[in-house]
Amino acid sequence: MTTTEPRPPATDAFGFEATPVDAIAGLVEAARDAFDAGRTRPLAWRLDLLGRVRAALVDREAELLEALRQDLGKPTFEAWTADIGFGISEIDHAVASLRSWAKPRRVRTPVTFQPGVSKLVPEPLGVVTVIAPWNYPVQLALQPLVAAVAAGNAVVVKPSELAPASAAVIADIVHGLGDPALQVVQGGVAETTELLAQRVDHIFYTGNGRVGRVVMAAAAEHLTPVTLELGGKSPVIVTAAANLDVAARRIVWGKFLNAGQTCIAPDYVLVDRSVHDLLVDRMRAAVTEFYGEDPKGSPDYARIVNEAHFHRLEKLLDSGTVAVGGVADADERYLAPTILTDVERDAPAMAEEIFGPVLPVLATDGLDDAVAFVNAHDKPLALYVFSEQDAETDAVIERTSSGGACVNGTIFHVSNPELPFGGVGPSGMGSYHGKWGFDTFSHLKAVHERSTRLDPPMMYPPFTDQKERLLRKGFLLPDPRDAVKLVRAKLSRP
Numbered sequence: 001m002t003t004t005e006p007r008p009p010a011t012d013a014f015g016f017e018a019t020p021v022d023a024i025a026g027l028v029e030a031a032r033d034a035f036d037a038g039r040t041r042p043l044a045w046r047l048d049l050l051g052r053v054r055a056a057l058v059d060r061e062a063e064l065l066e067a068l069r070q071d072l073g074k075p076t077f078e079a080w081t082a083d084i085g086f087g088i089s090e091i092d093h094a095v096a097s098l099r100s101w102a103k104p105r106r107v108r109t110p111v112t113f114q115p116g117v118s119k120l121v122p123e124p125l126g127v128v129t130v131i132a133p134w135n136y137p138v139q140l141a142l143q144p145l146v147a148a149v150a151a152g153n154a155v156v157v158k159p160s161e162l163a164p165a166s167a168a169v170i171a172d173i174v175h176g177l178g179d180p181a182l183q184v185v186q187g188g189v190a191e192t193t194e195l196l197a198q199r200v201d202h203i204f205y206t207g208n209g210r211v212g213r214v215v216m217a218a219a220a221e222h223l224t225p226v227t228l229e230l231g232g233k234s235p236v237i238v239t240a241a242a243n244l245d246v247a248a249r250r251i252v253w254g255k256f257l258n259a260g261q262t263c264i265a266p267d268y269v270l271v272d273r274s275v276h277d278l279l280v281d282r283m284r285a286a287v288t289e290f291y292g293e294d295p296k297g298s299p300d301y302a303r304i305v306n307e308a309h310f311h312r313l314e315k316l317l318d319s320g321t322v323a324v325g326g327v328a329d330a331d332e333r334y335l336a337p338t339i340l341t342d343v344e345r346d347a348p349a350m351a352e353e354i355f356g357p358v359l360p361v362l363a364t365d366g367l368d369d370a371v372a373f374v375n376a377h378d379k380p381l382a383l384y385v386f387s388e389q390d391a392e393t394d395a396v397i398e399r400t401s402s403g404g405a406c407v408n409g410t411i412f413h414v415s416n417p418e419l420p421f422g423g424v425g426p427s428g429m430g431s432y433h434g435k436w437g438f439d440t441f442s443h444l445k446a447v448h449e450r451s452t453r454l455d456p457p458m459m460y461p462p463f464t465d466q467k468e469r470l471l472r473k474g475f476l477l478p479d480p481r482d483a484v485k486l487v488r489a490k491l492s493r494p
């Protein structure tokens with residue numbers, strides 16, 4: 001079927017079915033029992049499960065691709081790369097690194113506390129809840145699950161009901177693993193509310209900030225720690241010293257991927273006034289090069305997830321002059337890759353995260369103006385800067401705050417598992433990917449082991465003046481090397 005034919009609405013052809021609300025407590029309890037029985041702690045269990053999730057992603061690729069096409073009209077290339085391939089590479093990285101991540105981590109012991117050894121011992125948190133959104137429904141449900149399993153936890157995963165076909169396949173994959181430590185809850189607000197009412201050991205939520213507040217309030221009830229992977233308006237700054245050809249292609253690619261429904265998509269562009277028109281021309285050319293004269297017929301362009309989001313986005317087209325795109329077809333939930341110019345700084349498109357294929361481009365009076373604009377708004381999840389001058393890109397990185405940033409690129413900073421992925425301030429709290437995910441789902445227990453060979457009476461009563469003098473000196477020497485320096489200095493004195 002080509003994308004020019006009407007798309008079927010998201011259906012329950014994959015068997016999406018909400019979990020009865022009164023069954024949810026029992027599912028959490030089953031995960032709890034498995035954790036309490038010690039099932040999830042051995043590395044062998046973790047590695048086996050990671051391997052089986054990987055095998056499911058490979059074996060059920062065709063089904064996953066079809067589900068993603070039904071839910072979001074996702075092109076195969078994008079669906080495989082972002083939802084399946086990314087998941088597989090995260091699993092491979094975890095499997096290769098797990099033994100080293102899980103080892104106790106030695107830290108230095110101050111001279112005052114010698115003889116002794118200090119270390120951080122990673123231990124699983126217990127039962128963790130993963131609540132996922134609809135835009136990368138497979139990746140954003142399974143990657144946190146993978147990190148939580150790697151860290152030895154039991155997991156209850158709640159895929160997004162707004163991507164029902166993908167949610168059904170995810171549930172089937174998890175059920176197919178047949179492990180009591182992994183449970184699935186399906187459904188929307190009612191089911192998630194019930195899930196949030198359960199006592200768990202960590203809640204990992206990805207989605208919008210409004211629900212993020214609901215999650216945090218529910219977590220407060222049991223003092224449950226949370227990771228909130230939220231969104232916001234991620235800016236792009238383009239200076240007069242940018243390579244405009246490359247900038248245009250990378251901005252257009254990052255923005256219109258998944259029809260703009262990406263949490264780290266460029267939300268708006270702040271471009272130096274002197275190169276504004278040139279950048280818009282080159283972005284227009286990039287849109288045509290990537291999606292053809294009529295992007296509606298392109299097999300490489302996704303659709304808007306549902307009618308409500310489609311109508312929300314359609315209204316934003318009035319926020320400026322349509323320089324590229326602007327075509328909307330409600331029947332297909334198609335919104336063309338759209339670039340708006342002449343956008344006022346307080347236009348509706350600048351008020352909230354766009355989360356769709358509409359890109360406002362605003363002219364600025366230099367770098368200071370752009371930085372001041374970014375800093376006058378919420379700290380974003382991602383920030384992008386394009387310039388060939390290191391002094392400019394360094395200044396932007398230093399003078400702004402964002403969850404992550406990419407210089408002369410978009411999106412790519414989240415695919416390196418060595419870098420944490422997460423927000424700051426209103427764009428989120430906590431992070432994951434690679435070892436960062438393992439640590440998020442672990443408690444790093446502080447352990448200090450003391451030798452019994454020596455038992456100096458320093459700390460024991462009766463407290464004498466001499467003990468106090470020694471103690472005061474000792475506390476000022478947290479590093480054993482300082483003690484060596486002190487002794488050397490004393491010895492070298494005539």
Ligand code: NAD
Nearest residue numbers: 132133134159160188189192207208211229230231232263
């Ligand atoms: P969504 O509507 O799928 O909601 C996310 C989850 O919250 C779903 O599982 C849903 O069932 C649940 N939920 C919705 N309303 C609820 C309520 N009242 N109480 C309890 N649970 C509720 O997804 P969304 O929020 O529309 O996702 C889009 C947002 O997520 C954007 O802001 C985007 O930037 C952000 N996002 C962030 C990341 C990230 O990794 N930081 C990734 C993707 C999306």
